[in-house]
Amino acid sequence: MIEQKTEIIFNREIARDTFLMGLRSPEIVARAKPGQFVMLRVRPGIDPLLRRPFSICAVQDDELLLILYRVVGKGTAIMAEASGGDSFSVLGPLGNGFALPDRHQQSILVAGGIGVAPLLFLAQYTRTGPIQLMMGFGSAAEIIALELILDRTMDFVIATDDGSAGHAGPVTDLLEARLNQDEFERDAASIFTCGPGPMMKKVAAMALERGIPCQASLEAVMACGIGACQGCSVKTSSKEGQTYFHVCTDGPVFPVMAIDWNH
Numbered sequence: 001m002i003e004q005k006t007e008i009i010f011n012r013e014i015a016r017d018t019f020l021m022g023l024r025s026p027e028i029v030a031r032a033k034p035g036q037f038v039m040l041r042v043r044p045g046i047d048p049l050l051r052r053p054f055s056i057c058a059v060q061d062d063e064l065l066l067i068l069y070r071v072v073g074k075g076t077a078i079m080a081e082a083s084g085g086d087s088f089s090v091l092g093p094l095g096n097g098f099a100l101p102d103r104h105q106q107s108i109l110v111a112g113g114i115g116v117a118p119l120l121f122l123a124q125y126t127r128t129g130p131i132q133l134m135m136g137f138g139s140a141a142e143i144i145a146l147e148l149i150l151d152r153t154m155d156f157v158i159a160t161d162d163g164s165a166g167h168a169g170p171v172t173d174l175l176e177a178r179l180n181q182d183e184f185e186r187d188a189a190s191i192f193t194c195g196p197g198p199m200m201k202k203v204a205a206m207a208l209e210r211g212i213p214c215q216a217s218l219e220a221v222m223a224c225g226i227g228a229c230q231g232c233s234v235k236t237s238s239k240e241g242q243t244y245f246h247v248c249t250d251g252p253v254f255p256v257m258a259i260d261w262n263h
């Protein structure tokens, strides 16, 4: 884990309230794995006091760390105002990351909104096996153009809640349709998901019902990011032994069967 001051190389709005930031950090880039995250201190001093967690969305040229973020509150509003040449203190890479898919497995990546961030790094990193990306957004204005982030093309489908682009309805409809296709080979597939809790709960249920391996990258409000504050616990599915995980150090990625989705 590295803590360093990193220079912002660019910071641009690429969809409604959604920004892509490039931070120069060859040291973190060299260690980064898909599913890991960094904690950003968006301003020196005490306001806001806490670092904010962001998934590593992609890396570029062995030195740029890409963060894809939505403006939702004070910290992310400060980030949106930052320009090239400014700098942030970054702590990372943190967390466990995804267990990578087997060579011949088909990976189905199911993203809800900004939850696409860690899945794009997984897609960038995984050069073997076919990948299908399913992305759900509120509306067309929130859709993220993949070519702005990735140096590879991939098969993708889109759903929007208001029907302004792609399938009208939740992204889980797309997953269900795929899993129900006659030619779908469940023994050769893995599902990876990140997004709002209710969406991941539904994805987890579909995967568990069909016995398809599935990993979910969970979100939790994080004060420290390093296992020291107990603030990010989630309930495990275990009836004995460890009953809570720290999302920051045990995760943020978990096999869906390890989590109590009803808690």
Ligand SMILES: Cc1cc2nc3c(=O)[nH]c(=O)nc-3n(C[C@H](O)[C@H](O)[C@H](O)COP(=O)(O)OP(=O)(O)OC[C@H]3O[C@@H](n4cnc5c(N)ncnc54)[C@H](O)[C@@H]3O)c2cc1C
Residues within 6 Å of the ligand: 037, 048, 052, 053, 054, 055, 056, 068, 069, 070, 071, 072, 073, 074, 075, 076, 077, 114, 117, 118, 218, 219, 220, 221, 222, 252
């Ligand atoms: C492992 C991990 C990876 C993440 N990756 C990304 C990412 O790639 N891109 C991205 O845009 N966001 C990501 N998030 C969420 C991001 O950390 C929060 O959106 C951010 O901290 C909000 O900061 P703020 O100061 O703008 O909001 P605040 O002013 O602190 O809060 C504004 C609103 O956001 C909610 N919120 C605050 N923190 C979180 C959180 N951790 N999770 C969910 N809701 C929160 C608050 O409850 C409140 O409703 C990630 C969170 C985790 C735990």
Ligand code: FES
Residues within 6 Å of the ligand: 221, 222, 223, 224, 225, 226, 227, 228, 229, 230, 231, 232, 233, 246, 247, 248, 249
């Ligand atoms: S964020 Fe402090 S223990 Fe996880």
